[in-house]
Amino acid sequence: MLSTALNALHIALREIRRNVTRAFLTMLGIIIGVAAVITMVTLGQGTTKAVENQISSLGSNLLMLRPGAGFGPRQPNIPNFIESDVTAISEQIPGIAAIAPARGASMSTAYLQNARSTSVTGTTEDYFSINKWTLADGRFFNIADYRDGAAVCVIGNTVRKELFGSANPIGQKIRIGNASCEVIGLLAPKGQMGMGDQDDTIIVPLTTLQRRLTGHTGAHDITMISISAEDAASSDRMISEITSLMRQRRNLQPNQDNNFNVFDTRQIAETLSSSTRMMTMLLAAVAGVSLLVGGIGIMNIMLVSVTERTREIGIRLAIGARAREVLLQFLVEATTISCIGGLLGIALAVALCYGLGSLINVPVAFNPQINLVSFIFSAAVGILFGFTPARRAARLDPIDALRHE
Amino acid sequence: MLIQLRQLTKTYGTGDAAFQALRGIDLDINRGEFVAIMGHSGSGKSTLMNILGCLDTPTSGTYRYEDITVERLTADQRSILRRHALGFIFQGFNLLARTSTVENVEIPLLYRGLSRRERHEKALAAIASVGLADKLRNTPAELSGGQQQRVAIARAIVTEPSTLFADEPTGNLDTATTIEIMRLLTRLNAERGITVIMVTHEDDVAAHAKRIVRIKDGLIESDNIRS
Ligand SMILES: Nc1ncnc2c1ncn2[C@@H]1O[C@H](COP(=O)(O)OP(=O)(O)OP(=O)(O)O)[C@@H](O)[C@H]1O
Ligand SMILES: [Mg+2]
Numbered sequence: 316m317l318s319t320a321l322n323a324l325h326i327a328l329r330e331i332r333r334n335v336t337r338a339f340l341t342m343l344g345i346i347i348g349v350a351a352v353i354t355m356v357t358l359g360q361g362t363t364k365a366v367e368n369q370i371s372s373l374g375s376n377l378l379m380l381r382p383g384a385g386f387g388p389r390q391p392n393i394p395n396f397i398e399s400d401v402t403a404i405s406e407q408i409p410g411i412a413a414i415a416p417a418r419g420a421s422m423s424t425a426y427l428q429n430a431r432s433t434s435v436t437g438t439t440e441d442y443f444s445i446n447k448w449t450l451a452d453g454r455f456f457n458i459a460d461y462r463d464g465a466a467v468c469v470i471g472n473t474v475r476k477e478l479f480g481s482a483n484p485i486g487q488k489i490r491i492g493n494a495s496c497e498v499i500g501l502l503a504p505k506g507q508m509g510m511g512d513q514d515d516t517i518i519v520p521l522t523t524l525q526r527r528l529t530g531h532t533g534a535h536d537i538t539m540i541s542i543s544a545e546d547a548a549s550s551d552r553m554i555s556e557i558t559s560l561m562r563q564r565r566n567l568q569p570n571q572d573n574n575f576n577v578f579d580t581r582q583i584a585e586t587l588s589s590s591t592r593m594m595t596m597l598l599a600a601v602a603g604v605s606l607l608v609g610g611i612g613i614m615n616i617m618l619v620s621v622t623e624r625t626r627e628i629g630i631r632l633a634i635g636a637r638a639r640e641v642l643l644q645f646l647v648e649a650t651t652i653s654c655i656g657g658l659l660g661i662a663l664a665v666a667l668c669y670g671l672g673s674l675i676n677v678p679v680a681f682n683p684q685i686n687l688v689s690f691i692f693s694a695a696v697g698i699l700f701g702f703t704p705a706r707r708a709a710r711l712d713p714i715d716a717l718r719h720e
Numbered sequence: 721m722l723i724q725l726r727q728l729t730k731t732y733g734t735g736d737a738a739f740q741a742l743r744g745i746d747l748d749i750n751r752g753e754f755v756a757i758m759g760h761s762g763s764g765k766s767t768l769m770n771i772l773g774c775l776d777t778p779t780s781g782t783y784r785y786e787d788i789t790v791e792r793l794t795a796d797q798r799s800i801l802r803r804h805a806l807g808f809i810f811q812g813f814n815l816l817a818r819t820s821t822v823e824n825v826e827i828p829l830l831y832r833g834l835s836r837r838e839r840h841e842k843a844l845a846a847i848a849s850v851g852l853a854d855k856l857r858n859t860p861a862e863l864s865g866g867q868q869q870r871v872a873i874a875r876a877i878v879t880e881p882s883t884l885f886a887d888e889p890t891g892n893l894d895t896a897t898t899i900e901i902m903r904l905l906t907r908l909n910a911e912r913g914i915t916v917i918m919v920t921h922e923d924d925v926a927a928h929a930k931r932i933v934r935i936k937d938g939l940i941e942s943d944n945i946r947s
Contacts, residue, residue: 318833322830322831322833325830326830329823333818333819334818623817626814627816629814630814630815630816630827631827631831632799632802633773633775633802633808633814634802634803634808634827634828634831634875634876634879635799635800635802635803635804635806635828635831635832635879636799636803636831637795637796637799637800637831638795638796638799639796640831712775712776712777712795713775713776713802714770714775714776715776717775717810717814
């Protein structure tokens with residue numbers, strides 16, 4: 316029995332070597348199927364994971380208040396907030412743990428010969444804790460820096476990479492717009508958020524932005540107010556209270572729509588996860604199609620070679636092989652080809668995942684279950700299609716197999 | 721007695737489409753004979769050969785090979801009989817494509833559990849005896865028809881069968897090559913005592929045999945031992 320099996324292995328490997336092209340074409344179907352499924356699922360899960368990470372990096376009980384309606388780009392002619400809005404909210408709405416006004420501007424920044432344009436946020440020191448920023452190095456700015464409008468800044472990891480490379484940024488002076496600011500803190504990286512890079516940021520005291528960087532101290536210059544609630548449960552209540560307070564402060568008539576919006580992290584999470592769900596479904600559909608294409612490819616090659624293989628079976632039977640010996644040979648052949656194909660498919664998937672993953676900035680975490688399932692599925696298809704015609708042929712009288720056309 | 725057929729019939733198809741290709745063959749063949757089976761096209765020669773060679777099964781009648789009742793054998797047992805006692809030569813050669821001469825000749829030995837070296841030595845000896853020692857590495861596509869048939873003969877005799885079946889072995893070959901192949905078969909019959917049973921259309925080819933069996937419409941018409 317063992318020698319029969321070894322013999323079958325020997326003959327099967329010979330046949331594969333003899334028909335490398337046929338073997339490879341068969342494998343191709345399996346390679347495509349396995350690689351597609353693994354790549355799609357891995358990238359889909361990576362994206363979902365990334366989105367979840369970003370949401371949790373926002374903090375659980377964060378509320379944001381922005382001028383304009385919806386999440387979209389800023390609409391023109393809609394007034395920003397003013398500092399007294401911040402004061403009013405913090406005094407009149409119960410349950411606020413911290414509140415921070417922020418003003419954003421895109422400005423050119425430079426250090427030595429490195430220059431780039433970066434989003435600069437002017438805010439208060441509470442902004443860091445509300446938005447869950449932590450330090451990698453140095454310190455945040457404090458009340459004194461805020462009061463003085465000190466020329467200090469805290470930079471994100473992307474800014475550090477682009478301006479400083481591997482050098483230590485702390486204590487260095489960078490140019491922001493026309494002013495020079497000392498880097499006092501480096502933020503721990505947060506990663507991508509939707510299409511934007513959260514780490515491509517410079518945070519300065521609001522007073523510094525107003526007095527030194529933009530030279531603009533107009534009253535309506537707060538573009539976002541971040542609020543952290545004492546507990547997440549009260550965020551619905553706070554949203555409605557802040558909404559009515561702001562409607563009143565912005566003199567909106569009952570027939571006018573809100574020209575600002577308040578939302579919490581849960582809403583962001585819902586928006587993002589519904590879009591990732593869509594994407595995952597799309598990817599799954601594409602993967603299913605490629606698996607189908609792979610299966611059809613395998614079937615095609617098998618059908619094309621069925622005549623030749625049936626005659627081969629006839630020859631082997633005629634010169635004294637038993638049906639089971641021929642079947643074992645075909646089983647070993649189909650299994651070997653399918654497994655090699657499956658392994659190559661996994662290898663291709665790894666390459667694709669890392670390649671595409673770094674291209675579209677998605678973390679890659681392989682799910683052994685998916686690798687196994689798609690491997691087994693494709694191998695099963697390969698073995699089935701490789702083995703079925705052989706089984707039919709080996710049941711024939713040798714002469715009928717030889718006569719097969 | 722090596723081969724004994726009694727009232728052997730073969731019917732192809734069923735019902736209205738049924739066709740009786742053999743209608744009751746009685747035939748005895750002794751060890752060491754060289755028999756030519758002749759007859760018109762469609763008379764049932766190939767049908768008879770395939771049954772004799774255990775490649776096909778008869779519809780009724782008995783077939784004894786040595787002391788084995790062939791129609792009682794299972795498919796596997798018939799495989800084993802073919803493996804140890806029977807060799808085949810086909811009109812269309814039936815070599816494995818893309819497979820070298822040595823490898824083609826080695827195939828029957830693969831099913832006999834011989835060591836690699838034994839296989840190789842036996843294959844080389846068989847190839848040498850058909851005069852193809854200089855074509856060991858060539859594939860069928862690189863060989864002439866006569867050379868391919870000689871590879872097929874080497875494959876048939878490498879297992880040292882007691883009987884060799886040849887269905888129009890020279891049907892695809894020219895006259896000169898036909899003579900070569902017939903000399904080879906005659907030599908195998910004379911020197912090794914291999915029983916040779918051969919189907920042919922041509923009197924020239926049949927002339928190499930010691931006995932000629934003529935078949936007509938699925939029945940034996942005549943059976944002559946040449947003097
Ligand atoms: N598989 C088959 N199914 C149905 N009929 C068949 C089959 N094989 C052979 N026949 C019929 O049986 C008869 C005998 O065929 P066979 O092949 O034995 O003839 P033959 O004597 O070898 O002829 P040839 O000299 O042309 O090779 C023919 O009429 C043929 O049509
Ligand atoms: Mg014939």
